Amino acid sequence: MTPRKPARHLSAVPSTLRIPLAARASGDAIFPQVAVRDAYAAAILEKIRDDGQALPEDRTTIYGILARTRRFRSLAQDFLKQHPGARVVNMGCGLSHYFQWLDDDKSHMTDADLPEVLDLRRELIPETHPRHDIRELDLTASDWWEQLGLPKKRSAQPVFLFTEGVLMYLKPETVQAVLAAFGERAPAGSVLAFDAMCWIATGRARNHPSVRPTGAEFLWGLRRPADLTQPHPRLRLDSTCRVLEGLGIAYTLFGPMFRMFFGVPLYAVYALRATDAADT
Template sequence: MVRLTQLQAVRSTLLIPLVARAFGARCYPWLDCHDADAAHLLSCLQTEVAPLLQDRLVMLNVLWRTGVLKAWGREFFARYPHATGVNLGCGLSNHFQWLDSGRNRWLDADLPEVLDLREQLLPEQGGRRHNAGIDIARDGWWDALALDRLAASGPLWLLCEGVLMYLPPERVRALLREFAERAPPDSVLVFDAISHVGIGQARHCHSVGPSGAEFCWGLRSPQELLQAHPRLRPRCAARSVAECYGVFGWAAEAMSLPWSGAPLYSMHALRV
């Protein structure tokens, strides 16, 4: 059993995707990600999961994005089996269970308080999976994680899910720039994004609102991502959660785009 009381605001939001991966398939069985650890981790934390599970919209978003990033990650590591994966703002996720090529390495990074918790629940196993404390809202995270060393074996696959919307816009642009300037060719950065209309609206979100975290960054248009640095290119077409709702979802998105500027929730993969 591990105590969770010390985590504040955005750090405590790590519980939301954990609950989705553990139990979200009760609501959306076709999106079941079969996470081997999530339910066990929650039982160690002895935390109330029912209120988070009631946020059906967010449960769907997390399960859908897990499917997207698994597909994108598997495609990348099939092509670069020796490359390293880096999960920025990893929380208590264990995506290496799905993206272990047998030869690649994996680095899970989060703020030091979360890292303390992670070390208790998901300690490094030696070998190919490691944990690191980092603040990605500060310049220099690339060097602090010694990513040049990890990039010696090829391009990197970076993931930043459920994190960027909590950072100030200038810090998101700085993170994209640091990735673009430092990553070796063919490296990929995968992340999710909300539309800018969600900024400041966390109180309306049943799972995020009570945590005290706030949405600070959202897309005004998908093109703004490439404007962060000339080395950035789309790795593939962005995906919108509208695809989960079929024709109704696409129609609703087409009607809302003039106002929202970008899908309400989407997944992106940029490469250098």
């Protein structure tokens, strides 16, 4: 049997998967107002705790991860109510387990990530449910839509795609290509949800206490909300959730000033919808 590949041997960006895992494992006790009640995170974290890396402890990161988890979960649950039995895809799943929250006895869920992440995931989270599968995915590849086996026709049932803690590590042109592909290929009514930092964070991962030890770098940040719909005419911005502004009065007061000066929130979860002319 091949020995398990410790998390410390993952490359820089994939190794950031420990950050949300640790936040979901311990964050509920710190921030009960945004508790997610993850039934798997603590046990998974215990299996990789001996990899020699310090766990993230900065409260802002822990809060942000819990708040964004609740947002992604809520968006997906609302989508499944509108489209029973639809497909949900977590692009860059790491060691998250959203199926525990999204299994409504009809939905189909795919967790997708790079091969090195899936090798670790298969050992830690064996998947046996017939409506839950895993697939290899490289969002930098032009055929990522095909890698996921997503609908070939716009007339198909809408799909819900989300990517968490991923796009900020991609080059701007890659992010634009991902958004354009979604706009071009997605059936009308499909949703793509993702988190994004403000552009001023680009190149400053060294200032992020949880990301700094991984060696990963922030390559993309949002400058204007309009940049999210610019890649394709079918894209519409459905919602923006400023996840940090519930952390405390400083963030609540500072947030509007920050948006005024820099054009976008410091950090937020966005949802884009693919539409046809008749839907606009």
